[in-house]
Amino acid sequence: MSTGTGRRPLTPALNRLVVTEARLLLREPLSVGLGMLLPTAILLGIGAIPVTREPSPEFGGLRFVEIWAPTALVLGMGILCVQHLPSVLATYRENGVLRRMSTTPVHPGMVLAAQLAVVFAATVASGLLLVLSAWLVLDVEPPRQPLLFAAAFLVGSASLIALGTLVAAVAPSASASNGMSMVLYMFLMLVGGVFLPRVFLPDVLVRMGEFTPPGVQLLLESWSGTADASGLSQLVQLAIMAGVAVAAAVLAARLFRWE
Numbered sequence: 681m682s683t684g685t686g687r688r689p690l691t692p693a694l695n696r697l698v699v700t701e702a703r704l705l706l707r708e709p710l711s712v713g714l715g716m717l718l719p720t721a722i723l724l725g726i727g728a729i730p731v732t733r734e735p736s737p738e739f740g741g742l743r744f745v746e747i748w749a750p751t752a753l754v755l756g757m758g759i760l761c762v763q764h765l766p767s768v769l770a771t772y773r774e775n776g777v778l779r780r781m782s783t784t785p786v787h788p789g790m791v792l793a794a795q796l797a798v799v800f801a802a803t804v805a806s807g808l809l810l811v812l813s814a815w816l817v818l819d820v821e822p823p824r825q826p827l828l829f830a831a832a833f834l835v836g837s838a839s840l841i842a843l844g845t846l847v848a849a850v851a852p853s854a855s856a857s858n859g860m861s862m863v864l865y866m867f868l869m870l871v872g873g874v875f876l877p878r879v880f881l882p883d884v885l886v887r888m889g890e891f892t893p894p895g896v897q898l899l900l901e902s903w904s905g906t907a908d909a910s911g912l913s914q915l916v917q918l919a920i921m922a923g924v925a926v927a928a929a930v931l932a933a934r935l936f937r938w939e
């Protein structure tokens with residue numbers, strides 16, 4: 681009996697594509713080094729400075745490494761989801777990879793699904809590495825509100841991945857994709873407190889950062905345990921980021937070109 685029109689063959693094909701895309705990612709030292717290792721390396725480097733490991737009244741009694749750890753998470757999430765992802769997809773389209781695959785039983789959409797899965801897995805791995813390193817090396821306690829932290833991380837990652845896919849969808853070329861993703865990345869890192877700690881940012885940028893993916897304020901509060909789990913503000917932040925993820929994903933699906 682033929683299974684050519686069935687759905688079962690899709691899973692092995694998708695699995696093979698995921699493995700292939702994962703291998704390609706790991707063969708790119710720049711992507712692995714910047715996206716997965718750099719955030720942890722920067723945090724550990726900052727933690728090597730004694731004053732950053734001392735509680736400070738300026739940070740509400742917290743240590744600077746505790747304040748900056750969620751910011752380091754945002755750094756890795758942005759590199760992988762907003763810079764790496766659209767660059768790969770736009771390059772595939774420009775080089776005709778997606779067009780050639782459209783003539784095979786493997787639909788180009790499976791390449792997209794595999795790429796999204798690999799980037800999401802790399803983002804989670806980068807986050808786990810940073811949390812464990814901060815805990816074991818710098819004595820920064822793991823997130824004290826783990827469920828809220830996990831929700832914020834997952835929704836924030838999904839929103840960034842959707843935005844990265846949207847960039848790839850509308851960019852006419854790989855070079856244009858790189859330029860557009862860099863502008864988006866710089867904005868997200870600015871409101872995320874990567875370039876300047878959020879305590880020194882203008883109030884308008886701080887407020888924007890609370891609702892702009894990936895929601896660094898919620899990551900910080902759930903990590904430090906200061907988030908009001910019974911309040912509506914956290915739900916509003918999650919809902920807004922989820923809305924961004926859905927809207928960007930729908931637009932990307934409508935505008936994405938395979939060739």
